[in-house]
Amino acid sequence: MDHSESSQCASLLYSHEDQARIGDLFTAQVITFKATGQIPLKIGQPHKVKFLVVFIYSFVIISQTFFVGMLFLKTSYDMLINGKLEEITDAVTMTIIFWFSTYAACYWLLRSRRLFAFLQYINQYYWHHSLPGLSFVSWHRTYVLSKRVTIVWTVVCMAGTFVYGLQPLVTGVRVLPLKMWYPFDPLQPYVYELLYVQQLSAQIVMGITFSNGSSLFVSLVILMCGQFDVLFCSLKNFTYYSRLRANFELEKLSKEQAELPTYLDDELNQYLYCKELLTDLSILEHLHALQPPKAFPAALKSGVEQCVHLHRFILEACKEMEELFNPYCLVKSIQVTLQLCLLVFVGVAGERSLVRILNLVQYLTLTVIELLMFTYFGELLREHSLRCGEAFWRSQWWTHTHISAIRQDVLIMLVNTKRAVRLTAGKFYVMDIERLRSVVTQAFSFLTLLQKLAAKP
Template structure:
């Protein structure tokens, strides 16, 4: 069973190294303090696109402030399919409403437009799913590493005694008595053995400190995900607002079902990302309590100094920033949902007026 666990852990580490190497080769992410021109240009490009997109939305909101129907017609996503009273007119819908520099309803342009829009939808959906899956895999791995680190620190005493007993299992001077709930060391331990145990505990804690530092340094998420989640939160807030408002004004038909499915998908995606961000922050904060629970008061002065340094270092948890939106966490999700509801109520009031 132990061999299988080691194989699984080794394969997981190799998979994570492969993901990091792919990101480094693409120039998007460099571990440590190394800088990447490609990553810098990528971040600047995404920020420029986000601001241009936000400016276009603001400009349309401002120019359509006196005509609410014009505002709804601005986005094909928010408009219902057009019904034609002319029975001789053939309506050939596309998967999504797009503008093209030719008549889309005439063959073979219609077939080309249909294949092109379908391909774009599949590619765009694949990009979103791939980015989310990569984020979730990295988050699950790093959060699990923090969980294992906390467990190792909390059970430091038992693990050190177990390693010591395995190294001296042929000797008669060191005995471990198993009781009902825990392991208890025999009171007849010499000072030399106690010194060896303290040295093993110091070595054990140093390894935990190195692992903690590697988790913080090698998996610095803000360099890669900050811009992405800023755009993600900005897009999700606008979509939740307009999709929720449009769903409230639509009739009960198939279009309403599609709109609600899309709305729930956006909310679920944002909630899942915030939940993983909260789990990472919680597990990284738990390192503080795990060190304090590691029986430090019965250890050497060197161990106490190491524990003090690790506690000070663990007081700053690992966070995933979303730009100006703040930290990716469940409180951020709740705040965005409240803000979206307020905007929906405002749009509803504007429509009634």
């Protein structure tokens, strides 16, 4: 398929249920990253002024969690000398949370140019629906789902940290939400109010920063799984595509389309997110009239080549995603392991007030959900990437192997279908369900150790 034909098909809607191509898939994700200083803002100012404004904004946002992390570090040191074990674990838990928030913000800020280029790469080359055929799948559903995941998870994380910060107002006690060391009396007039606002702001920034990495990870996995669905439908129907390009016999094709199995009768679980729909052949007939027909071997080769190119795009996008996320996931695994252990211990051995228990359960729930997001969706992408071979066999490609023009492309596709996509933590661990089990096991091993230490006189 030449460039002009590709452009026409890209802007074509196959039926009234098809959706138009979207120019920017990551608007919601980029907004949350910019709000927390992890992607520099774009402003129309001279280069030096722009750099200064962007630097100041990112510094102000990131410094909120950094300074709280520094104060908690001093608090943890003091507790190690004079505090009880419950107070030590409480301080260390908050230290880990705020230091990871600072790490995450700095990590994405330093890699923001590469991240932004990666998102633009997906925006430019993704397929929003499959090759023309008797049926098709549209990618729009995965876009809507990824956007909803980002918005809902960001709101949940922000609300969770915000509610934690409202504890003093709920109890009616004049204390700060975060119990940490200050070199002065934090409860004196005006100073208390200022510190309260600063702590609440730092907690909200921390919550959004936490949500950014996991929501982007899940969004990218959903979008890539949607691309695999588009590829599976293209592989399944590329023979029909070749016939449409070679000799458009509307009456015969319409009869075959009427005999296609319905969504409920067809093989279940062919697609993860997308739904296969019937094509309006009258639209394709109009496109066919604008283009010179191809010989069947040439049309078949064109269809296979496009499937190979789409699969290569998906594999390259997943490879870049792995390069971007594997350092982040390594630190995230360590942070979640320690945080899970400490939160459970503090909840078991610490203060028994209702508000405190609710806050700890809330933080624990968010931690477990975030761990599930990384491991479950990592497993989902790996398993889905191995199903290319199943989709390729549905096309009955072997009936066309006498056409020498497609043999090399078929071999390339068969080899590529054996390549599983793996997202790792620092190249050490694969982010899958096994990693979830490992993190939980390690966390409760540390918990048992802490309980034994607490039992000693």
